[in-house]
Amino acid sequence: MYYKPLLVRAFGLLNPILPGWNPDPSIVRVGSDYFIATSTFEYFPGHPIYHSKDLVTWELIGHGLNRASQLSLLGTPSDAGIWAPTLRYHARTKKFYLLTTARYAYTAEYRLFPRSFYVTTEDIFANSWSDPVYFDALGYDPDIFWDTNGDVYSTWSGINNAVDKIYSIYQNKIDLATGTSLTEAQVIFQGTLPDNSSARPEGPHIYFINSTYYLLIAEGGSGPGHRSTIQRGPSPSGPWENNPKNPILFNGADLSLSVQDTGHADIVQARDGSWWGVALGVRPQNGDFNHQQLGRETFLFPVTWEDGWPVLNGGNPLSEHLVGILKDKSPLVAYFNEFTSHTLDLAFYFLRTPSKAFYSLTSRPGYLRLYANAFALGDRDSPALILRKQTSYEETFETELDFSAPTNLTEAGITIFYSDLLHNGIGVIGDGVGGRRIITRTNVQAAQVGPWPLVFTNSTITTVAYHLISASGPVRLRIIGNATSYSLGYAEGRSGKFVFPIVIDSSLLSVPPVGGFFFKGAAFGVYNTGNGKPSISPADFAYWRQTPAM
Structure with missing residues (x-):
């Protein structure tokens, strides 16, 4: 396999630093090493961990949740699963802590959030983390903070009024070894926006900087109103003084900007004393918020200080190009894998936690072999599907498939995939009489309400078949x-x-669709299915070529 760097287009930092959907970034520095964790929702393994030495070039080094004992996503609906993490390092114990929440259901019948938990490792490069330690609190977006006196604080977003869906920032002290609460949970902040269901204060991070405590949060939902605000106070629990320049990160005041939905930030101090921040952002295409299929990506920006307050990106909106900041190196790469390794790349994902293995890199050397299961794309389970994130709007995905299809249910192919209800594909299927056909499966939605945001009330799959001349042999x-x-x-x-x-x-x-969410982004995938029945026909893929435009 190889990665080919693309040409640099402009001088200065090119954002996003983690292209393709990588929402809710949390950053930490240990010595000269930087690490970022992002959200993965119903994808497995959970929470990618990226590493950098210079804040510009990032490498995926593993995942915090990569075993079924850590993360079972059986039946998890789309956009539930693993939400915003916090990644921190405790210098005294020399341990990394990764905090998260696993949302296994997301329906009107399930009104409470689940417990959050953390996993730890002493060697973040080993890609081996502990089993979860659970907190008592019910909420999401958990944060951890060690005070100077040794007290450990857990801070999260939770429901303050279930009837009106009003959220607040909660906090308590915990026994870190067990996750057990040591104090009652208390509301420490309700945000800067009007206290209603659209405010959604979440994503809290506590810092102690220059003898002052800071509370950085996200507010305004996950759309154009998304923003970051900050408070400061004399203790990890406040009382909080509002920054008169809030919001400190917000692109939604100008919907013509190329980057939108900015917020959910985290900040870190570099070894040289400078400060940097990361946040999520979305890049709508052609000014149309209905074309943002890459989802929420991770952006980097400088942080300065004025009058004891952090100033994010010089007080300017986030953009794709920060002139004169760091190196002028594009994060985009062309990816080509001929499957000569005996292990699957870290950048590949499964849909939910597989109940059994369904792929091999050794059964036919030089091929990725997928063994079908009965689940098809769209079933709320774990189909024989392997995914890799789309990283650029202008991007081509190609593979070569060797697949015999003895029945009209045996099918293998490729897909552009968002969720159970949002995916489109093209593949090879049997015609039932010894031949093969090309089949396209197109997601069709109806009853648009708009103009923005669009709402679709239902989703159906339309299939069209095309005759193949050959009954065997490769199909690209x-x-x-x-x-x-x-x-x-x-x-x-x-x-x-x-x-x-x-x-x-x-x-x-x-x-x-109505009742659904848009928290992730698109991914390319390869699949093999018996469409409701067992299948013994393996699908062999000769390569994976994913090429962003130069």
Whole structure:
């Protein structure tokens, strides 16, 4: 496999530093090493851990939750699962702590949030973390803070009024070894916005800087109203003094900006004394908020201090290009994997926690072999599906599939995937009489209410089949993505010409049905399914080529 850096387009830092959906970033520095953790929702393994020496070049080194004993996502709905983490390092014990919340259900019948928990490791590069230690509190976006006297504080977002869906920032002291509460939970802050269901104070982080305590939070929901605000006070619990310049990060005042939905920030001090911050942001395409299929990505910016308050990005909106900041190196890379390794790349994901292994890199050397299970894409389980995030709006994904299809239920192919209800694919399926067909599966949604945000009341899959000449042999499959659409195509053999039978609007990957959410982003995937029945026909993929535009 190889990664090919793309050409640099402009002088200065190019954002996002973690392209492709990487929401809710939390950053920590240990010596000269920086680490970031982000959210993964119903994907497994959970919480990627990225490493950098210079804040510009980032490498995926593992995942905090990579065993079923840590994270069982059986039946978890789309956009539930693992939410915003906090990543911290405790110098006295020399341990990394990763805090998170696993939201296994997200329905009207399930009114309370689950317990949050943490896992630890002493060697973050080993990709081996402890089993979870659970807190007593019910909430999400947990934070941990060690005070100077040894007290340990847990801070989170929780429901203050379940009827009106009003949230507040809660806190208590805990016994870190067991997660047991040592004090009653108390509301320490209700945010800077009007105290109603749209305020959503969340994502709290406590800091102790220059003898002052700070509380940094996110507010305003997950859309254009999303922002970061900060308070300071004499203790980890306040009382809090409001920063007169709040919000300190907010692009939503100008909806024409190329980056929107900015917030959920975290800050860190570099070894040289400078300060930096990370936050999530979304890049709507062509000014259209319905075309943001990459979802929420991680942006970096400088932090300065004025009158004892942090100033994020010089007080300016976040952008894709910070002139004169750090190195002028693009984070985009072309990815090509010929599956010569015996292990799967860290950047590949499964949908929910697999109940059994369904892939092999050794059964047929030089191929990724997928063994089908009965689940199809769209079933709320773990289909034989392997995913890798889309990292650029202008990006092409291609593979070569070797697959015999003895029945009209055996099917393998590729997909551009967001969730159970939002995915589109092209693959090979049996025709029931010994031949094969190309099948396209297009997500079709109806009853648009708008103009923005769009709302779709239902989602159905439309299938169309195309005859293949050969009953065996390789078929190349390709998806070409751009700002507002995806083209799905196929070519018979290794030299046949590509045909693109369908083109879909990318809003079908970024606008959820009623009752759904848009917390992630799109991913390319390969799959093999028996469509409700067991299948003994393996699907062999010769390579994975994912190429952002130069």
